[in-house]
Amino acid sequence: MPKLSEARRLGGQGDQGRSRPSSPPRYEIDEDVIEFFKSGGSGWQTRMNEALRQYIRSTVKK
Structure with a gap:
């Protein structure tokens, strides 16, 4: 699993200083998790x- 700073770097290709992306991200989350x-x-x-x-806080090493 990448470190938090690496995960942020890897996910920000289209991020140009905006606090939110222009379109919502899409994730595949199991229906039972959403229903919960x-x-x-x-x-x-x-x-x-x-x-x-x-x-994240419980798994990222400081």
Whole structure:
């Protein structure tokens, strides 16, 4: 798994200083995972994003 700084570098080919891309990124996420987060009501994307951030923090070596 690449380090966080390397992952940012690898993902930013079209990023020219914008805080958000001009079109939303597309990911393939299993339906059961999406349904789990959606079952918690509104804000499910924020919760999913936070879960991913927590995973990154727990795996990236400092």
